[in-house]
Amino acid sequence: MNLGDKGKQWLDSLGEVTQLFERKWNIQMGKSLNGGTEAFVAEVSTKGGGEAILKLMMPQIEGNSVFEQEIAALTIAGGDGYVRLLNYDMDHRAVLLEKLGSPLKDVGYSMENQIEIICNTLKKSWGKPIPKDRKLQSSKDIINWFLNFIPEIWAELNSPCSRQLIDKALEFLQSRLLNNSKEKSVLVHGDAHSGNILQDRTESQPSFKLIDPDGLVAEPAYDLGVLMREWLDDLSINPVENGRKRCMLLSEITGLKTQAIWEWGFIQSISTGLFLIKIGQEEMGLQMLKVAKAWSEV
DSSP states (O other): OOOHHHHHHHHHHHHHHHHHHHHHTTEEEEEEOSOOSSEEEEEEEETTSOEEEEEEEOOOOTTSOOHHHHHHHHHHHTTSSBOOEEEEETTTTEEEEEOOOOBGGGTTOOHHHHHHHHHHHHHHHHTSOOOTTOOOBOHHHHHHHHHHHHHHHHHHTTOSSOHHHHHHHHHHHHHHHHTOOGGGOEEEOSOOOTTSEEEOTTOSSOOEEEOSOOOEEEOTHHHHHHHHHSSHHHHHHSHHHHHHHHHHHHHHHHOOOHHHHHHHHHHHHHHHHHHHHHTTOHHHHHHHHHHHHHHHTO
């Protein structure tokens, strides 16, 4: 991702910053890890001989998660359902986390089993009490962001889908706004897909924890909207039938209403599809918009 001069300065400072935290947190750097889209990530060993993960976040840009909100979410979760937070430094956007195992997407489970695992892991954090002084984005903030983002990026990309699809997404956003209430709001992850949930190596039985939370307070169906847009090849085979089937499965596992899940799934498919086109993943983005088009005709 191109961050211009700010990004170059961040890259140039990585060596110095890692040395700073080796001293400050008494850790020793190991190998760097691939796959981080918003951070430098590396394995480290701790003073007691344990293993951990050091993550140094990139400078804040539009579309990236907010570091302060991630720290707040990890603190609230306390290692239950989310990766355990060991230490952090706000000034350097640095965080030390427990080391987890392989991502769920690489373990070999069926799509249905993956969905069940993600939902059951999410339910742990959904039940966490949220402190009044929380530094988390509210449901209204999220919806207002989508209301601006979707039509703006659609126009910027010279209308890669029909205006009717955009209007349907905006209609569903207004619906979620009307159904918004503080009483039903919980700590949601914001991007709980099979690449953002890793094996917990401390448990004898198969168990998983979520990483990279966005740090949001919203209705729990917001998280399920992400799962509605995933496994795109399955949806592309028969968008309406497989979409409905998945929506019902998510409802059965979580007890949430299908309408809320469906609406958030449509919103996520439109917004993510447009964003993928913007960052050069046009084929996948158009495929996601094609699924959303089929859903809009139901």
